Amino acid sequence: MSGRSYCVVGGGISGLVAAYRLRMLAGADAVITVFDPADRLGGILRTERLCGQPMDIGAEAFVVRRPEVPALLAELGLAGRQITTTGVRPTIFSQGRIHPLPPDTVNGIPTSASSVTGLVDDATIAQMAAEPHRPMYWRAGSDPSVGEVVADRFGEQVVARSVDPMLSGVYAGSAATIGIRSAVPTVAAALDAGATSLTDACRRALPTGSRGPVFGAIEGGYQVLLDELVRRSRLQWVQASVARIESDGPGWIVGDDDGGQWRADGVILAVPAPRLAPLVGEIAPGAAAAAAGIPVASAAVLAMAVPGGTPLPPQSGVLVASGERLHAKAITLSTRKWGARGNVELLRMSFGRFGDQLARATSDGDLHSWAVDDLKSVFGITVDPVDVLVHRWLDAMPQYGPGHAGLAAELRAGLPASLAIAGNYLDGIGVPACLSVAGKAAQRVVAATTRS
Numbered sequence: 218m219s220g221r222s223y224c225v226v227g228g229g230i231s232g233l234v235a236a237y238r239l240r241m242l243a244g245a246d247a248v249i250t251v252f253d254p255a256d257r258l259g260g261i262l263r264t265e266r267l268c269g270q271p272m273d274i275g276a277e278a279f280v281v282r283r284p285e286v287p288a289l290l291a292e293l294g295l296a297g298r299q300i301t302t303t304g305v306r307p308t309i310f311s312q313g314r315i316h317p318l319p320p321d322t323v324n325g326i327p328t329s330a331s332s333v334t335g336l337v338d339d340a341t342i343a344q345m346a347a348e349p350h351r352p353m354y355w356r357a358g359s360d361p362s363v364g365e366v367v368a369d370r371f372g373e374q375v376v377a378r379s380v381d382p383m384l385s386g387v388y389a390g391s392a393a394t395i396g397i398r399s400a401v402p403t404v405a406a407a408l409d410a411g412a413t414s415l416t417d418a419c420r421r422a423l424p425t426g427s428r429g430p431v432f433g434a435i436e437g438g439y440q441v442l443l444d445e446l447v448r449r450s451r452l453q454w455v456q457a458s459v460a461r462i463e464s465d466g467p468g469w470i471v472g473d474d475d476g477g478q479w480r481a482d483g484v485i486l487a488v489p490a491p492r493l494a495p496l497v498g499e500i501a502p503g504a505a506a507a508a509a510g511i512p513v514a515s516a517a518v519l520a521m522a523v524p525g526g527t528p529l530p531p532q533s534g535v536l537v538a539s540g541e542r543l544h545a546k547a548i549t550l551s552t553r554k555w556g557a558r559g560n561v562e563l564l565r566m567s568f569g570r571f572g573d574q575l576a577r578a579t580s581d582g583d584l585h586s587w588a589v590d591d592l593k594s595v596f597g598i599t600v601d602p603v604d605v606l607v608h609r610w611l612d613a614m615p616q617y618g619p620g621h622a623g624l625a626a627e628l629r630a631g632l633p634a635s636l637a638i639a640g641n642y643l644d645g646i647g648v649p650a651c652l653s654v655a656g657k658a659a660q661r662v663v664a665a666t667t668r669s
């Protein structure tokens with residue numbers, strides 16, 4: 218179509234999908250340059266090898282009920298690489314012991330008292346049973362924190378033992394920091410539509426139909442997808458940080474921190490929210506201010522291989538309730554969850570929640586000792602790792618606080634049409650949402666740069 222040039226700033230999944238979509242839309246002769254200073258492309262999608270086995274140490278899965286990732290894999294000829302969980306169940310560690318993950322919840326919010334029996338006390342069960350009969354005051358369009366609503370209707374124990382473990386896994390946040398409209402949009406919509414109680418709203422919001430697996434992953438790890446996106450987009454990678462962007466007539470000058478200057482007809486900024494603000498401060502001060510207003514959390518992942526035959530339980534892992542005397546917030550028994558790999562068992566332990574300094578300030582040695590101690594406390598086994606790897610994801614997880622949708626709208630308003638943004642802080646933190654946002658960013662920029 219064009220021979221035009223595009224710069225994509227940030228080479229995580231958002232940037233790579235943007236580059237691939239730019240190639241599809243702008244044609245074979247477009248020049249597509251991706252900037253990222255990291256040692257490899259992919260950002261939070263990072264596949265390492267432990268004892269020779271591939272293992273994702275950032276994101277490891279995707280929600281299969283959303284269409285984006287399966288559709289992209291199919292489009293790239295990788296549908297055969299999609300795998301699902303083995304069927305073993307996740308659990309919750311609460312009050313010092315393991316419980317089954319409550320069935321029939323919407324992101325941890327139960328649809329009935331019976332689903333949390335054994336996890337919460339009798340007084341909480343009675344409060345939940347009575348909840349449908351209590352008047353519900355709800356202002357349509359409002360966005361309180363999930364914790365505020367669930368604590369009021371079902372009690373604090375449901376927050377700490379069912380909702381927090383889910384939200385600390387997804388956002389490294391808690392029910393107190395995440396808005397109901399982001400965490401459980403279908404529940405908020407049901408309340409807007411006149412649900413008479415939280416129980417009623419959750420029942421209306423509970424997905425119907427297939428009870429198939431919730432999560433999928435990629436055989437060989439996310440690296441397989443990244444490699445294909447890089448190959449098909451025929452991008453050129455500049456391994457540097459972008460320090461500034463200036464308008465240049467109808468286009469842009471992108472300046473990297475090695476002193477390089479790059480001219481582009483269109484630019485897609487696919488950096489994390491805290492990195493966006495300084496780049497757009499002069500071009501779009503409102504967007505910069507909104508980006509700076511999104512809090513972020515950090516997480517550390519410790520991946521571990523232990524000898525095959527280590528007596529791990531037949532579970533996919535453990536989500537940890539708030540207030541437990543453990544360091545980890547989640548333990549994934551990867552080879553139980555996704556299937557056997559060689560003669561080792563692979564595990565990953567996640568540390569760090571919004572507001573704490575665990576991921577930033579704890580040494581690798583301490584994380585290692587905590588992991589071994591936590592596995593003893595939870596499963597009663599002493600592991601003898603044969604391979605261990607630690608990776609820190611600093612300021613990587615945006616908090617979708619109350620009113621987040623308004624911030625996202627402010628972020629987008631005022632950006633010139635040939636400059637688009639993509640990333641996990643806009644319409645959802647998961648990989649599927651990143652794909653959707655990146656595709657729209659590419660469409661917008663190509664439309665703006667090919668108008669006659």
Ligand SMILES: Cc1cc2nc3c(=O)[nH]c(=O)nc-3n(C[C@H](O)[C@H](O)[C@H](O)COP(=O)(O)OP(=O)(O)OC[C@H]3O[C@@H](n4cnc5c(N)ncnc54)[C@H](O)[C@@H]3O)c2cc1C
Pocket residue numbers: 226227228229230231232252253254255259260261262274275276277278279280457458459460487488489492516518610613614639640641642646647648649651
């Ligand atoms: C530990 C962890 C586990 C997760 N698990 C899952 C999961 O199982 N499933 C799921 O769906 N989601 C999961 N997520 C969320 C998901 O992985 C991320 O939201 C998603 O990968 C973010 O992609 P991104 O491209 O928007 O950002 P990033 O991956 O953060 O990429 C941004 C890139 O921008 C680069 N950059 C920054 N500043 C500049 C600059 N000035 N110039 C150039 N480049 C710059 C960075 O180096 C980085 O590579 C997880 C997140 C974490 C942290």
